[in-house]
Amino acid sequence: MSTPRFVTIPDHVAIIMDGNGRWAKKRGLPRAMGHRKGIDAVREAVRTAADVGVKYLTLFAFSSENWRRPEAEVSDLLGLLKAFIRRDLAELHEDNVRVRIIGDRANLRPDILKLLEEAEHTTRGNTALTLVIAFNYGARDEIARAAASLARDVEAGRLRAQDITPSLIEARLDTAGIPDPDLIIRTSGEERLSNFLLWQAAYSEFIFLPQYWPDFSRETFYTALETYAARDRRFGGLSAAKAAPAAVVV
Template identity: 60%
Template sequence: MSGHGTIADLPSLVEQMAIPRHLAVIMDGNGRWAKERGLSRTQGHRQGVVAVREIVKNSIELGIDYLTLFSFSSENWSRPESEVRDLMGLLKLFIRNDLAKLNKKNVKVVVIGCRESLTSDIADLLVEAEEKTKDNTGLNLVIAFNYGARQELTQAVKQLAGRVAKGELSVDEIDEAAVSAALYSNSIPDPDVILRTSGEQRLSNFLLWQAAYSEFVFVDCYWPDFDRVRLEEALVEYSGRDRRYGGVVTQNRAAGGA
């Protein structure tokens, strides 16, 4: 919150806070949170699920339209088999326990990522979550699962090349809009803010194309500790940014929102 006041000022600053249309989050630090407390990594991931419920609730209350959560990357399969198994179990538990609540809150669930290599039980759960909530008009909860941005861009290139080969598309027709339409996220606006917890400051293969004009906010706490106050602090920081998109007109400070 450098340059925007102190923690004591937060209530008054929140009143001036710009609410992004799309907030994307790299939920980092579950394992380190657990290690510092002498707990297992699985216990850290379980506490991370509690934080997921919290940010969904807060996003609804704040009026955020799109919340994208980086839940499982395509590189996470290289983790120990027991940890991957526990993560899959937590995903199943979250969908079974929370889907009805999300549906009742008018939340629409969208899943982005590669599904070709998923086991049928996981793939079916993702489809169920999308199908049950597809007509909802509230918060769009985007789950990036088995997701990697380079993988996404590679499959987009293959798709476009295939269309050219079939004569459906000419090379000259391949523009930024065509690439965006070939991505997993084709129905989702680019994120206004990409937030990462745990103090790490990198994208880790997350939304590389979509992040072209996103603001980055790095929060120095582990994901299980990320609560409403830390979310509001992050959005207050975002509110003070000048978003020029390569031009000279500011957005957040001048227009008061995203």
């Protein structure tokens, strides 16, 4: 299947991959099977993003709240993350994909932390698609950590409180150096952010899809991109058509 051309391609697409468990339940399968099928959808999303020219793809892989799930499910999710990186890292590197991890790394298991750092280190020089994996990530926690970092600088006299700006806060977020998402997609029919990129989503476009994540395909991604291309992004101002000066008749 040839890759279509879109009028507008978002530089940064972020995806809340939701519905693995419900996909499995609908088919009478264990939840773990839904997560495993979801990994196939991850691979398809990464390939599609690279093919159409998306520069950044952020995937909400594991939230800071996911630790509350049953121990067996958490163990399975961590195992899938490890398997994905071990199996796919060489291919991602060969395809010039850079991997970045966002989320709180404090108190992570040494084997998980080592794997995440290896993925970043191996691909740090790559210049095509940047694949951002949100692991042990929560937006409120991210903002709190950024605020605490700035507070420490104020206490140490390196920074004045009145000099703190949105730009300084952004520089302390996990996503420092990554542009805000142009488009956020959530699957499974749910219509909420669930503590994902709260700061960065200020002017993002949202698309909520009915499909469960394991059913997310290249065609699904294309449909979302077509919808995005038809949006009129104003960032608080006027649309391009309305902002254009009226013709003067003499």
